[in-house]
Amino acid sequence: MPHQVSVFAENKPGKISRITEVLSKNDINIRAITISDSGDYGIIKLLLDKPEFGNECLKNAGLAATLKSIVAIKIDDSPGGLHKAASAIAKENINIEDAYGFTIREKNQAVFVFQVEDIAHTEKILKNAGFEVISDKELYYL
Amino acid sequence: MYFQKDIETISKNALHLLQSERLKKTLEAAATTPYYGKLFQEKKIDISKIKTVEHLKDLPFTTKNDLRLSYPDGMVAVPRSEIVRIHASSGTTGKSTVIFYTMKDIDNWATLVARAMYSTGARREDVFQNMMGYGLFTGGLGLHYGAEKLGCMVIPSSTGNSLKQLQLMQDFQTTLIHITPSYALHLVEVIKENGINPHDLSVKKAYFGAEPYSESTRKKLEEQWGLDAYNCYGLSEMNGPGVAMECINKAGMHIAEDYYIAEIINPETGEPLPDGEEGELVLTHINREAMPIIRYRTRDLTRIIPEPCSCGRTHRRIERIKGRTDDMLIVGGVNVFPSQIESVLMTIPEVGNNYRIVLDREEGLDRMHIQVELYSKLFQGDMKALKKLNKEIVEKLRALITINPRIEFMEPGSLPPSEGKAKRVIDNREI
Numbered sequence: 001m002p003h004q005v006s007v008f009a010e011n012k013p014g015k016i017s018r019i020t021e022v023l024s025k026n027d028i029n030i031r032a033i034t035i036s037d038s039g040d041y042g043i044i045k046l047l048l049d050k051p052e053f054g055n056e057c058l059k060n061a062g063l064a065a066t067l068k069s070i071v072a073i074k075i076d077d078s079p080g081g082l083h084k085a086a087s088a089i090a091k092e093n094i095n096i097e098d099a100y101g102f103t104i105r106e107k108n109q110a111v112f113v114f115q116v117e118d119i120a121h122t123e124k125i126l127k128n129a130g131f132e133v134i135s136d137k138e139l140y141y142l
Numbered sequence: 143m144y145f146q147k148d149i150e151t152i153s154k155n156a157l158h159l160l161q162s163e164r165l166k167k168t169l170e171a172a173a174t175t176p177y178y179g180k181l182f183q184e185k186k187i188d189i190s191k192i193k194t195v196e197h198l199k200d201l202p203f204t205t206k207n208d209l210r211l212s213y214p215d216g217m218v219a220v221p222r223s224e225i226v227r228i229h230a231s232s233g234t235t236g237k238s239t240v241i242f243y244t245m246k247d248i249d250n251w252a253t254l255v256a257r258a259m260y261s262t263g264a265r266r267e268d269v270f271q272n273m274m275g276y277g278l279f280t281g282g283l284g285l286h287y288g289a290e291k292l293g294c295m296v297i298p299s300s301t302g303n304s305l306k307q308l309q310l311m312q313d314f315q316t317t318l319i320h321i322t323p324s325y326a327l328h329l330v331e332v333i334k335e336n337g338i339n340p341h342d343l344s345v346k347k348a349y350f351g352a353e354p355y356s357e358s359t360r361k362k363l364e365e366q367w368g369l370d371a372y373n374c375y376g377l378s379e380m381n382g383p384g385v386a387m388e389c390i391n392k393a394g395m396h397i398a399e400d401y402y403i404a405e406i407i408n409p410e411t412g413e414p415l416p417d418g419e420e421g422e423l424v425l426t427h428i429n430r431e432a433m434p435i436i437r438y439r440t441r442d443l444t445r446i447i448p449e450p451c452s453c454g455r456t457h458r459r460i461e462r463i464k465g466r467t468d469d470m471l472i473v474g475g476v477n478v479f480p481s482q483i484e485s486v487l488m489t490i491p492e493v494g495n496n497y498r499i500v501l502d503r504e505e506g507l508d509r510m511h512i513q514v515e516l517y518s519k520l521f522q523g524d525m526k527a528l529k530k531l532n533k534e535i536v537e538k539l540r541a542l543i544t545i546n547p548r549i550e551f552m553e554p555g556s557l558p559p560s561e562g563k564a565k566r567v568i569d570n571r572e573i
Contacts, residue, residue: 006521006523008516008521008528008553009553010551010552010553010556036525038525038529040550040551041528041550041551041552043523043524043528059518062518062553062554063518063553063554064516064517064518064521064553064554065518065521066521066522066523067523068523068524097524097526098524098525115524
């Protein structure tokens with residue numbers, strides 16, 4: 001099961017560079033990044049090539065960071081690609097709590113990454129619906 | 143010119159006799175209460191030896207904590223059936239301090255407030271709009287009863303709803319207002335925004351209460367509204383408002399010395415200080431049935447003005463309150479101790495021990511926001527959990543201190559450490 005790193009950040013200049021500095025120094029690559037913001041503070045989610053190590057490094061640097069399990073699936077990089085996946089998830093009445101996607105140009109494919117309450121169950125449903133669920137190792141080195 | 147001429151212009155000797163007489167009665171009543179009964183016994187205090195005001199210094203002080211420890215009624219000197227009302231203010235660690243009143247206490251208090259208002263020029267022809275909170279807080283009901291006793295027409299409009307307040311002022315030709323200074327600053331802006339010159343309203347006097355304000359704020363409000371404002375001092379432990387009030391001269395507040403014996407002490411040593419020297423005000427209520435309180439430490443810093451006042455009242459005056467000897471904050475009229483906030487934060491494992499209270503004033507209203515550090519080991523990593531945590535802290539604080547603070551989460555280690563003299567309160571309010 002893949003993981004991403006969730007980091008708490010006050011809404012102030014220089015907060016992202018503090019995180020990227022730690023990752024860069026420890027030779028950790030960022031595959032994707034999202035920021036959700038609530039005004040005073042935000043949560044930065046990072047898809048890293050070495051999430052466990054990255055999480056430790058950020059914590060050691062004094063940041064509030066934690067690992068979160070995610071589901072990642074491959075979808076076609078074409079119109080309707082995400083819709084197929086979203087419909088399958090909706091049909092099972094599963095709520096997507098937080099999501100983002102990115103494309104892999106050379107393969108003409110896209111990856112959809114999201115958080116749900118019951119990861120194993122969601123992975124099973126998506127596999128049964130014919131989607132390719134990406135394993136942790138594969139996701140980190142795509 | 144006077145509401146009770148004999149009492150207000152009483153000679154020094156006659157006042158001394160009256161105070162000593164009332165002090166004796168107060169001590170006799172206090173001795174019947176569980177709290178003072180035990181205290182006098184333990185400290186081997188023979189109250190029959192306390193014959194005059196000068197002997198008062200031989201008695202121990204009473205603190206807010208003593209009131210809390212005797213919660214709910216350890217200081218009550220009359221049967222429950224004689225009690226007609228209670229008021230309360232918040233305490234340092236959750237329990238309120240509660241004050242009980244008999245019918246006679248309520249009536250005496252109303253007379254006291256009426257007399258104080260009269261000394262500012264208020265008369266029975268006046269229309270009094272009371273824009274203070276009613277309820278457990280003494281400010282609203284205290285002046286309400288006083289104004290009625292004086293014979294004014296009272297509009298119990300309470301707090302908020304500025305347009306309604308303005309309409310009442312216009313429709314009923316309000317002449318006196320009772321209001322917090324911060325709300326007065328806001329309301330005058332609302333009045334101007336509605337195209338009305340505040341000077342054209344019939345309001346001519348204001349009593350500001352419930353929160354500290356500076357002399358320059360008084361001047362500013364007097365100019366903006368076109369009225370005269372009178373400083374008023376009181377605290378719920380001593381009934382509420384009316385303990386001391388400025389007369390028409392606006393040069394210090396006359397203490398109602400037939401109701402209270404005022405002392406100024408050195409807050410460090412507890413030693414009484416002579417008139418004129420600045421220290422902590424200590425009050426003994428000598429005209430109350432339900433709850434005699436002896437040598438109550440107000441924690442308010444002031445000095446007694448020894449010179450006589452040209453108004454002819456012989457009751458001595460105190461200067462405006464300069465500050466406090468403890469860390470109590472007054473936020474929107476509510477007394478809050480940082481320790482209360484700390485006690486709530488301690489029950490939330492997801493936040494660290496460091497916190498900072500920031501006070502601001504927006505549109506005339508006090509706002510409190512509390513900065514807390516997240517505890518990294520319990521960080522859950524999503525916004526939903528943080529919002530839930532935020533709500534939990536706000537609700538717990540609201541239940542305890544009745545104000546609605548905004549919670550600001552901080553990164554671990556970003557606030558000054560809890561050891562040493564960390565500044566826990568940042569007060570940006572200018573008033």
